[in-house]
Amino acid sequence: MNTNFSVDWFFISILFFTGAYCMVVSRNIIRLLIGFEIISKSAMIAIITAGQLSNNINLAQTLIIIMILIEVIVVATGLALIVKFYNNYQTIDIRKLINLKG
Amino acid sequence: MSIYLLIYFLIIVSAVLSVISKKLINSAIMLAVLSVGVSLLFFTYEAPWAGVFELSVCAGLITVIFISAVSLVKQDDEAFKENRVKYTIFPLILIIFAILSSIFVPDYFSKLSNFSIYLENQNEPVGKFIWLYRGVDIIGQLTLLSASVFVIKHIFKKKKTAEER
Numbered sequence: 407m408n409t410n411f412s413v414d415w416f417f418i419s420i421l422f423f424t425g426a427y428c429m430v431v432s433r434n435i436i437r438l439l440i441g442f443e444i445i446s447k448s449a450m451i452a453i454i455t456a457g458q459l460s461n462n463i464n465l466a467q468t469l470i471i472i473m474i475l476i477e478v479i480v481v482a483t484g485l486a487l488i489v490k491f492y493n494n495y496q497t498i499d500i501r502k503l504i505n506l507k508g
Numbered sequence: 509m510s511i512y513l514l515i516y517f518l519i520i521v522s523a524v525l526s527v528i529s530k531k532l533i534n535s536a537i538m539l540a541v542l543s544v545g546v547s548l549l550f551f552t553y554e555a556p557w558a559g560v561f562e563l564s565v566c567a568g569l570i571t572v573i574f575i576s577a578v579s580l581v582k583q584d585d586e587a588f589k590e591n592r593v594k595y596t597i598f599p600l601i602l603i604i605f606a607i608l609s610s611i612f613v614p615d616y617f618s619k620l621s622n623f624s625i626y627l628e629n630q631n632e633p634v635g636k637f638i639w640l641y642r643g644v645d646i647i648g649q650l651t652l653l654s655a656s657v658f659v660i661k662h663i664f665k666k667k668k669t670a671e672e673r
Contacts, residue, residue, distance in 0.1 A: 411617060411621040412614035412615075412616075412617040412618040412621065413512075413614065414512075415614075415617040416610060416613050416614055416617075417516040417520065419609050419613050420520055420602065420605065420609065421519065421520060421523055423605050424520070424523045424602065425523070427527065427598060427601070427602075428526075428527045431594045432590075434532070434590065436535075436574070436577065436578060436581070437532070437535065439574075440535050440536070440574075441527070443539055443542075443566075443570070444523050444526070444527075444539075444542065447519075447523075447542060447543070447546050450546065450562070451546060451549060454549075454550060454553050454555055454558065455553070456624075457555075458553055458554075459621055459626075460624050460625055460626060460627055461626055461628070462627050463553070463555055464632060464633065464634050465637050465641070465642075466555065466558070467557045467558040467637075468634060468638050468641075470550075470555075470558040470561070470562075471561050471638070472642075472645055474561050474562065474565050474566060475565075475649050475652070475653070476649075476652060477566070477570070478565055478566075478569060478570060479652050479656040481570055481573060482656060482660065483656050483659050483660060485573055485574070485577040486660045486663045486664065487663060488577060488581070489577055489580050489581065490664070492580070492581045496583075498581050
């Protein structure tokens with residue numbers, strides 16, 4: 407059993423920074439969703455380590471199952487919107503989204 | 509402890525590769541490897557249910573959705589010229605961030621972990637947590653799922669031609 411909470415959170419912070427950097431610098435909409443995925447993975451690891459710290463791992467597993475479902479919904483809806491946007495405008499540049507008016 | 513460090517190394521490397529890789533399809537595959545690493549971490553943390561869900565849904569379903577979406581927008585992906593400098597310098601920025609966070613983060617979180625409450629006798633099964641303690645969440649999940657199905661159905665709705673009207 408691993409009890410070194412601070413080492414876990416060191417790696418979680420690195421993973422969070424990776425996803426956040428990807429979301430900040432990228433102009434490609436699919437890369438934004440990939441960054442979102444990486445951030446949500448870091449949040450999942452955070453929940454499971456916090457559950458282990460308080461000896462309440464089963465509740466943490468329940469929360470993670472709920473979180474995975476929400477993640478799938480967000481990714482599926484987001485990618486559907488991207489494909490529809492691509493069909494209309496033939497681009498996946500986030501700055502061209504300014505054309506969506508009204 | 510070494511197995512944890514190995515899995516964390518796999519996770520960080522696959523995350524960095526998914527950010528800096530040039531083609532979107534490689535990014536999606538590296539995201540699947542990241543999910544596999546996270547599920548391995550869950551198994552080693554004695555959380556098998558979360559590991560199974562992560563492996564089947566995140567490494568399987570989400571990767572398939574990503575790859576199909578990437579293949580649909582492939583023409584623009586090849587023509588899309590983006591400045592690569594911000595991706596090539598990313599490992600350097602990450603190393604600087606890791607050095608800074610190794611100075612500040614462990615002290616802070618070791619302090620923070622002193623506030624946690626260690627619960628005794630929490631050996632109830634996962635099913636009891638899902639169906640009894642967090643049973644209301646199931647309604648929320650079903651609502652979200654049905655909302656997303658309606659949204660996707662309306663996004664890809666076929667336009668009626670003049671004859672059908």
